[in-house]
Amino acid sequence: MTETMGMFTDTSLCIGCKACEVACHQWNSLPANLAEQPYANNPGLTYPMTGNSYDNTGALSAENWRHVRFIEQSELPDRSDLRWLMMSDGCKHCANASCEQVCPTGAIVRTEFGSTYIQEQVCTGCRDCVAACPFGVIHISETADHRQGTARKCTFCYDRLQHGLQPACAQTCPTSAIRFGPINELRTYAHQRLAELQHAGELRAILYGADESILGGLHSFYLLLDSPATYGLPDNPKAAAQTVIPSSLFSIGGAIVMGLASLLAFRRRRMAQNAALAES
């Protein structure tokens, strides 16, 4: 197996330029998926803007595999204390990936680089992976082409990795907020970077997914300047497969109760019948 590769997104370096989004669309031939803000004066028409932020992508979707979140933090009414957090979000390529665990067709596989990858030609569009992803990454394609109805997400630029290149977003990032490389080296670097920031007074800075505590480790992990919830990330997501065993055990318990109930209801009759037969 090839070395496990990782991506480290340092949100303290992100300037919100969205070059990663553009590079992703370019390389993966993804059509634009614009926000749709209703036109006040022209019912039925929409602006390609969210209308409440410089973020006009809005959310991850079947075509937006990267999305720069813009989070405005302000406590004062005149907003003079405004702090802007930016985070280039995408698939986390979890070590314990719920999507890969539940996928009934094996369409979602683990690649030799440690990333998760959806084989579009195998996917049936059952949407179990959509339900399972704790980050809301996977979406079903609605475009009228050969991908219609299948699950889609970031591929970690699997085609580029096979040729020794790095993912398009990491390659294009002008501030190196997105770094790509062997995951162990990145983790070491991330801890150094965290210490630097904390030393400089960013006391709320944390690493997210850099160790195994979150889903066995995220292959695409983050340095955040605030709590995960601020960035719309779950604090402690569960892997889907870990719920199967307790849930199955309770179901077996239910089956035993129903089996015993039927036994009680019908057994007495059988015993009476057998007794009658024995007498006659």
Place this chain on the structure above:
Amino acid sequence: MELERIVVAPDWHWLVVFYFFLGGIAAGAYFMAALIELVGTEQDRKLAKVAYYFTFPLVVVCGVLLIVDLGRPERFWHMLLQPETGRPMLKFWSPMSVGSWTLMLFGSMAGISFVGVLAEDGHLGLGRFQTIAHALHRGPIGTTFELLAAGVGFFIAAYTGVLLTATSQPFWSDSPLLGALFLSSAASTGIAVILLSCRKTCASLERLEMADSWANGLELLLIAGFLISMGTLAVPFISSSYGLLLLIGVALIGLVVPLALRFAPQLLGKYTTPVAAVLVLVGGFVLRYSIVMAGQSNVIAAR
């Protein structure tokens, strides 16, 4: 700032709700039929035969519902075989994968039972295969078949709940009791259809109603357990329209009222059995609807 919902809903809507409901009836009726054959008398068999007449057609409908719900229906067979190699595709830790295989097995067994009762009753010119059909419920072959049938029925009845739990959606993934809850509902709705299908012609109906009361009681306990196991999420759930549906539509109308009717049959006289059965069916449908929809709604903003 209000956080948006983090997880994305899978858009499992009416087709899935109907599959859970009809599949539950088929599975519940099938395992009850198998249990009746295993422990009941020859008179009780009539109830099992009635179940075999309707389980197979229901499983066929379920298969169609599931295939139509796929984003790519023409690829449904990828659930069973790997398209590249043609080798079997089975992941025992994926509820949907195991469910697909067991549903195939369930359909096949229900089909055999269906042809079996047709032969026993001499329908469609199958009467000459009566001796083969009798083997399905007599001797070691019959016992093996019935034990397997009960197991497969129990699995199909419960796995849909386990499947919902093995996700990251709110409510679904917060309780380990959904599988057991769906199983108890499958038992009572399956029994309800048997009761409605042969209330004039079958003996031992009161035995079946007793089993149904057990199932209803178990389901009430599991609903309470489900709410308790959700912890702090129980409050937003109960105050949502789906929570009210669960409490009023399922617990009250679908469980408490049928139980009360059976313990006080003088209230409705000869209508007690059919009215209770219909209410149980309504409750079974509302249960699937409220739980399937609640997990995908915006009842709680952040997850």
